[in-house]
Amino acid sequence: MSSRQPRWTQTWLGGVRSAGVDLGHPGERLGLPEHGSGSVAGFGRRLGALVIDWLICAWAITQGLLRIDPTQGSWIPLLVLAAEYILLVGTIGTTLGMRLLGIRVAALGGGRPPFLSVVVRTVLLCLAVPAMIWDRDQRGLHDRTAGTVVVRI
Template sequence: MDKQPRWTQTWISGTRAAGVDLGYPGERLGLPEEGSGSVGRFGRRIGAIMVDWLICTWAITRGLLQADPRHAAWIGLLVFAAEYVLLVGSIGMTFGMRLFGIRVAALDGGGRPPLGAVLLRTLLLCLAVPALIWDRDQRGLHDRAARTVVVRL
């Protein structure tokens, strides 16, 4: 019996198991592997979005606005979208992103993304599904559509 892996072992385990080296996340984009300017990883991004969601839904929607609990989810989503557009559009990061040491950068130069890209990215982020489908550079579909990348500070 030969020692070749079964055909299912190559695609179930991913391309790295098949011997394909894809490089590190962000290499294709010209970003460093680690440190400032490298791709913001999954844990930091999830932590940041959870902080932002809690701020928008609990602190602002229920605390300051005292929204009816039946409508709080939709109002919280609108507050969340407003926070993203205002803060990412002006300083390139939200409160949660700052806390976790990441920011949103435009692909063409690494600076703050233009307002149109921020609006598109925010709309797709609020739909949730595009943000859950990632490429090998750990960019969601919302980042790809807006031509942005989340990087470490």
């Protein structure tokens, strides 16, 4: 085998991009721009927004703003987070954490996603595993199932 050609295992382990195939930028298949407003939001912003939202929900519970005893069940903070996502993403397309980091949830056709899509997306997000399975457009399984994409504002 020539030293100039990569071994087949190197291209397989490195993915399609290492084989020299140009897949374009994330979101190109969806008709989204590469940079700026409307482009696909990166993993860091999405994770940061989720952490901010989680901290806001935990703070609201510990401060007694929601009148919920967090010792009564370990599911309470997750249910509060789910309610925040359904309420805010379903009405304005973004949560508090997303807004702070300049991202929002959009339907594939543009605009806010339908309410049922928001509910499906939120349930899958709370399961965590679907959100960790990504495609080349940086959409988690929860976004693919709901027909949504997280974009920059």
